[in-house]
Amino acid sequence: MSSGAASGATVAADVVVVGGGILGLATAFRLLQARPGLAVVVVEREPDVGRGQSSRNSGVMHAGLYYAPGSAKARFCVAGKVELEQFCAAHGVAVARTGKVVAAVDRSEVPALEALAERARTNGVEIETIGPDGVRDHEPNVHAVAGLWSPNTAVTDFGAVCVALRDQVLAAGGQVVLGTPVTGLAADSSGVRVTTPDTTWRAGAVVTCTGLQSDRVAAMTGRRRERRVVPFRGAWLRVRDDRADLVRGNVYPVPVGAGLPFLGVHLTRRVDGQLWVGPNAVLAAAREGRRRWSVDPADLRDALGFVGTWRLGARFPKVAANELWRDLLVKAAMREVRRYVPDLRDEDVTRGPWGVRAQLVDRAGHLVDDFDIRDDGRVIHLVNAPSPAATASLAIGGELAGRVLARL
Ligand SMILES: Cc1cc2nc3c(=O)[nH]c(=O)nc-3n(C[C@H](O)[C@H](O)[C@H](O)COP(=O)(O)OP(=O)(O)OC[C@H]3O[C@@H](n4cnc5c(N)ncnc54)[C@H](O)[C@@H]3O)c2cc1C
Structure with missing residues (x-):
């Protein structure tokens, strides 16, 4: 080196x-x-x-539930996770196969949950459909009307x-x-x-x-x-250590879909035992800023001078506003999370780290999935x-x- x-x-x-x-x-x-x-x-x-x-991500080794069957994401995620687990075992990198619950908090989310289960099976990913009791068996503090259990989802330190x-x-x-x-x-x-x-x-x-x-x-x-890289900052909230056992593994909402690949604000028990909430997704003013609110004039010009950024914002104005609101107000983010973990209180969290996603966007404002x-x-x-x-x-x-x- x-x-x-x-x-x-x-x-x-x-x-x-x-x-x-x-x-x-x-x-x-x-x-x-x-x-x-x-x-x-x-x-x-x-x-x-x-x-x-x-090194600035959720640390989740995804099993491959979400991705369009036949896509490079589906193929490489399913195969790559197995290869990475073997690599980690051979080279002393810690992995915890803590599993994941996808939680539907009301009946309106059940069709999307069922579609997700179908997709997971098509991708060859082991998945179990569970009811409220099944959700509680895996995650006693999660309230849901229905859920999916992914036993092979794991966490590591990338x-x-x-x-x-x-x-x-x-x-x-x-x-x-x-x-x-x-x-x-x-x-x-x-x-x-x-x-x-x-x-x-x-x-x-x-x-x-x-x-x-x-x-x-x-x-x-x-x-x-x-097509340009549009940077999206994702920030986490960190749960106090004495409350981290509210969640055992990974708890995710039913994804919003509609052309957005972000998986929603989730809870992840990291490989070191910390519990993180997040990340959200907000347009970043710097691709590689040192601080959360860093501004890089060239990056900002690049993003705002690109028609795809504006068209993306116009396609999802409500999502963009909600994400920004939850970024500014911890209380708003916590309200969202309490839909499925009602015992998690505002005072249980502090602002945690953040990372910036590289996401390619085309001129029509579509995220390249x-x-x-x-x-x-x-x-x-x-x-x-x-x-x-x-x-x-x-x-x-x-x-x-x-x-x-x-x-x-
Ligand atoms: C908030 C967030 C959460 C995520 N959660 C997960 C998750 O749970 N599970 C998962 O699988 N993935 C997750 N990801 C995605 C994952 O982190 C990325 O897909 C992956 O790290 C991309 O790796 P990379 O090597 O392409 O990019 P990077 O890690 O960004 O590396 C690119 C490197 O290129 C270098 N570089 C750039 N330009 C030059 C140059 N001109 N000359 C020399 N070097 C250069 C940079 O310095 C950098 O080190 C997440 C990402 C983010 C941001």
């Missing part, structure tokens, strides 16, 4: 992976597994791996997964270069020039997994930014990798590695 590389040097590599989040690292890991001895370099601009979305992946990449002879932003990509028939402030890499092929910067990095190979990989010859861009991409990381990494090896 190194910070930067030899100043002014041009260095050869078989593959450069841009981005040291969970997906870049998983891709490098899969490449080295498939082709030991390959010269693989991961280039990350932050001082350590996994500092972006990969930041710790990144560290374990980095160690495996290094052990297999790969390189991880930190504190080094990639500023240019230029491909020709024999390879790709990867520019950083100090070093130029000459690579046989390049994969970019740059999360919140994925549209800008894809533009480096001439892709027009027809599925994972999206774009091939530009010798450069492969992962342009959309929202949740459950951390769960699916090893499967997505395997797919990207396969495409790269076909080009070498």
Whole structure:
């Protein structure tokens, strides 16, 4: 592992992976597994791996209930979760298979709950339909008229997964270069020039997994930014430790659907035992701000100067207003959560951490739901990798590695 590389040097590599989040690292890991001895370099601009979305998320290893049958999300989530559990077991990363209840709090939600159960079964995901007593058996403090029980939903620390992946990449002879932003990509028939402030890499092929910067990095190979990353901040409330046993595993509402991939404000008992409520989804004024209310003028201009952002807001004005309201007022968020955990009081929570989702949006204002990989010859861009991409990381990494090896 190194910070930067030899100043002014041009260095050869078989593959450069841009981005040291969970997906870049998983891709490098899969490449080295498939082709030991390959010269693989991961280039990350932050001082350590996994500092972006990969360590600022709910930590849920999704079983794969929600995703459209046949979609990349469904396929990679179901396969990737199994692969990730095996990886974690082999490399000492804690996983707790705490299960999940999806709770319908009134009769009007039951048809959507049934549709979700059907979808889960089509995806090959184990699911049990339960009544109010069944809900209480799994989660004694959750009130619901009906529910689903997903026994295979688990939790982990995806930041710790990144560290374990980095160690495996290094052990297999790969390189991880930190504190080094990639500023240019230029491909020709024999390879790709990867520019950083100090070093130029000459690579046989390049994969970019740059999360919140994925549209800008894809533009480096001439892709027009027809669809843009719109950043959505998700903030959690943290439940006091002496009240954390109100929930044993994961409790989710019935998803709102209607073209929004966010799963609603849920409760997650994390792998370290903390109980978090959230996250919500509010337009962020900075893709990678250091503070909750950080403003990056370029990011803000990018989001507000894009017609898709406005059309998205116009399609869901009520949802957007509600999310903002609940972000500003803890009381409003808690009212929502008390629909299914009535004993949770306002004084049981404090404001917790937050993370920013990278979500690709098209010009019509639709959120691009599925994972999206774009091939530009010798450069492969992962342009959309929202949740459950951390769960699916090893499967997505395997797919990207396969495409790269076909080009070498
Ligand atoms: C609030 C929230 C909750 C979530 N909950 C879950 C969940 O419970 N389960 C789940 O499976 N998924 C969840 N996700 C999604 C999951 O975290 C992401 O899908 C996943 O982390 C994406 O990984 P990544 O490697 O693509 O992105 P990132 O982790 O963001 O990594 C991208 C990396 O690229 C680097 N980079 C960018 N530009 C450059 C450049 N020019 N040069 C060099 N490096 C660059 C960045 O510094 C960063 O380290 C959640 C996400 C959020 C935000």
